[in-house]
Amino acid sequence: MKQRLITGIIAGAVFLGLCFMGxxxxxxxxxxxxxxxxxxxxxxxxxxxxxxxxxxxxxxxxxxxxxxxxxxxxxxxxxxxxxxxxxxxxxxxxxxxxxxxxxxxxxxxxxxxxxxxxxxxxxxxxRNTPDGNGLFWTFLLLASIWASDAGAYFVGRKLGRTKLWPAISPNKTIEGAVGGVIIAVITAMIFALLSDGLLPLANALLIGGASAVIGQLGDLVQSAYKRVYGIKDSGNLLPGHGGILDRCDSWIVVFPFVHILSLLPY
Structure with a gap:
């Protein structure tokens, strides 16, 4: 647990620091x-x-x-x-x-x-959107994805009873998935309220919902193919966290999905 925490803090600081720099x-x-x-x-x-x-x-x-x-x-x-x-x-x-x-x-x-x-x-x-607000959009999507992950985990532990997809990911529950969607939507709404009109509430609702639903599906995609190949983690670059694909499985489906459907209002 200590190793996982230290790795998370260092990796998070490097990524978010460079993201802020752009x-x-x-x-x-x-x-x-x-x-x-x-x-x-x-x-x-x-x-x-x-x-x-x-x-x-x-x-x-x-x-x-x-x-x-x-x-x-x-x-x-x-x-x-x-x-x-x-x-x-x-x-x-x-x-x-x-x-x-x-x-x-x-x-x-x-x-x-x-x-x-x-x-x-x-x-x-x-991070490099034409409107110059790439930092805001990036943090919005990352926060929504992380809120979904945290919501699904904690709600699932507290209220989880019904398995979501036991053949692929036996620990995930429907209650946790729903909790993840709700927390992600609330997070995106907070961004909208603090954006001074940059992010309409309707877009925030769609972005929060998409980040949670598509993000959780992205996580299940990786769980499915790792199960086929009989591995727990895609790599060991990040001790306690696995590999890059383990940490970014939701990111690499949410970011394209939101852009392709033009949910970001820029």
Missing amino acids: GLWYHFLVLAMSLIGYYEFVKMIKIAPFGGIAAIGYLGVLMFVFPWNLTGLTFPFSWEHGIWLVMLLFLFVTVFSKNKVGIEKVSLLFIASVYIGIGFMYIAES
Whole structure:
């Protein structure tokens, strides 16, 4: 418990400190997190994490998360073209390897590059929104996700009776999930009330609800694939907390979801 607390304080201070600073330092931190997350996924599915086939996925993640705008560079493709090209490279591997690397492996690696790459891309880009309020939007989403996690945990421990999805995550309860949604919505509403009109209450309601529901589903997604591969944590980078994907499983689905549905009013 002591180790978990110390790790949480140090990692949280570094992340939030660089997030507050913004700019290239924060973006490169998120980029590093994304590449470590991809490494954890590749290692989990028992593929050589620094082999030739994995390199395509690292390239895809780097392409998605790299701070193009902040460095004055232009992304050479549209995002959908970039996704297609990464997929094509993975498919070529099956041909050139004469099916020694099968479609199942390249499919998993491709999914991971999109899932992790685009997830972290939106985490980084949320700090650099065109309206100049990226710090507010980032803290809003992080606070809503953390409030959902805390609400689900404490309400679940106190009132939890009905299992939510025991085959995937035996400790989660429906009561805890509902508690997480309520606490997340309240948190987002507080941000709205303190925003001086920047965040309408209607958007806060949607953002709080989405952060909780989609965030909890993101957590279940990772629980599901870890159960398939018989592991408890995706990595051991953060003692007492697991790996990057263990800590960011909700983030990498909530941030894209909120942006794609244009729930942030900027």
